[in-house]
Amino acid sequence: MKIALSTSVIQRGKTGIAQYVFALVQAMLQQAENHEIYLLVLEEDLPLFAFAKGRATLVPVKESWRPALKNIFWHQFVLPRWLKEHGIDVLHVPSYRRMVWNAPCATVSTIHDLAPFHVKGKYDLARMIYGRVIVKHLARKQDAVVAISQNTARDIERFFGIPQKRQNIILNGLDHLRFHPELEMPQQEPTDPSAAPFFLYISRLEHPAKNHVRLIEAFNRFKAATDSPWQLVLGGSDWHGAEHIHAAAAASPYSKDIRFLGFVPDSDLPGLYRRAGALVYPSLFEGFGMPPVEAMACGCPVISSAAGSLTEVVGDAALIIDPESIDSIQNALAMMASDPNTRQRLIHAGFANSYRFDWRDNARKVLKIYRKCVPSLGGVEARVAESETEDEIPSHYARPTSTLATRHAAI
Structure with a gap:
């Protein structure tokens, strides 16, 4: 054929x-x-x-x-x-x-x-x-x-x-030969985002569909309420409406804790997921949503929207948020940063869920x-x-x- x-x-x-x-x-x-x-x-x-x-x-x-x-x-x-x-x-x-x-x-x-x-x-x-x-x-x-x-x-x-x-x-x-946890973590440079715990969002910078602006506002509130050292790391290329996302980050009182990585090569994704404290995925709509599954396979706990197919994909292995509610996103960030039991539960559940793919x-x-x-x-x-x-x-x-x-x- x-x-x-x-x-x-x-x-x-x-x-x-x-x-x-x-x-x-x-x-x-x-x-x-x-x-x-x-x-x-x-x-x-x-x-x-x-x-x-x-x-x-x-x-x-x-x-x-x-x-x-x-x-x-x-x-x-x-x-x-x-x-x-x-x-x-x-x-x-x-x-x-x-x-x-x-x-x-x-x-x-x-x-x-x-x-x-x-x-x-x-x-x-x-x-x-x-x-x-x-x-x-x-x-x-x-x-x-x-x-x-x-x-x-x-x-x-x-x-x-x-x-x-x-x-x-x-x-x-999912390619499980690439996306998997590692017991030994590589030594990081001081300038690497993982020098401090960080929330990671992997998605092209598209506004409003990918919901970055609400995420940044929720991060601002989370930082103000907790004085937490956690950072927000955004990986992805500029797309339609990216200027709104950059403007929201620049206007943030915590702009020094918001980092843009640009496009992340496919070969770098597994290591980035392993270093992240959590993946947050607040998209307003997804036909599937690969980053949550990839992160789960690497032992990274996930916060996810329930929009589109995401509930079907992440099952009960993610902390579910309402993507249109800044309060919902903020509360999830706070729980992930402060509750080690929740993190461990999601790590184990996510790893098991990843093997469906x-x-x-x-x-x-x-x-x-x-x-x-x-x-x-x-x-x-x-x-x-x-x-x-x-x-x-x-x-x-x-x-x-x-x-x-x-x-x-x-x-």
Whole structure:
């Protein structure tokens, strides 16, 4: 089976969708020894897929197709021709924003959330209309839709009219070889945020959706009430409305205790979670929310919003807050900083909860969907896929047959 995966929505590797793509591809390459995988990658993003060397074919996409409108045009009119020329069996687009209307092969799309229906002003007017109106029709044209949570599946049924029984609900995974506790903590430099205990928030700096401004106000009240040495560390790239977040931090009487790390490379995340006193995740809406699960796997206790799918993801392993209540956030910060019993309970519960998520299982299920969507594979191979059980996830790396190449001219 020839599988193509469009990666142009990864925003230079600095978004949650990017982490989904990287993790899914890595896990899929461990199990796809009988398939050819083609990764369609914008030219400047090619280094981000170096991990696929020798195991997949990288197809460069000209940088001129990066801007949003041009990228939509490329998906609708340029990509279908390439798919036909190369005899691709199934195309996977890992975001609702670039679903293809008329492809010459089977189409699969992952929908992470329908935030435009929940968060007022999340995007500009044009993007909100695209996300609310056009995407609904594109979604109905797909051969298979993957929802990353039960909450997202309910939204897809409600707003797009696609029944949940026609969707594939596959929770995001976790790489437990990377995200795990360490008994020995590395020596820290005096300037490192971990020189003092700190609350950590990993999210792009997006206002109002990610709720940083309320978090900063709650932190101000927490500091005023307790005179605590705890700091607030914000990791993530500037996004829509980031100026409001920076302004709120600059105006804080405790601005010296609020630190901005900028984008945190994926390789640095496990160590940062291990050093944090707690992860706080007050987002106003999430289709899944990977940082809470990653933090739990590293032994970091979590404070979390209950918005969107977060309750489904964190279960009873986090201290739940009302993200629209500054008092609720403040009280949770105070409890986490002052109650060691609560911290220990959440550490143990979070670690156990993290084992519900595994990228190998995710990839196995996605590959099964590909097979079902390709008519020529509807026989023996599909029946074999149906017979797989949860215990049959490969525990070793398979040796894929496809190769890294740039033999195709950029498209």
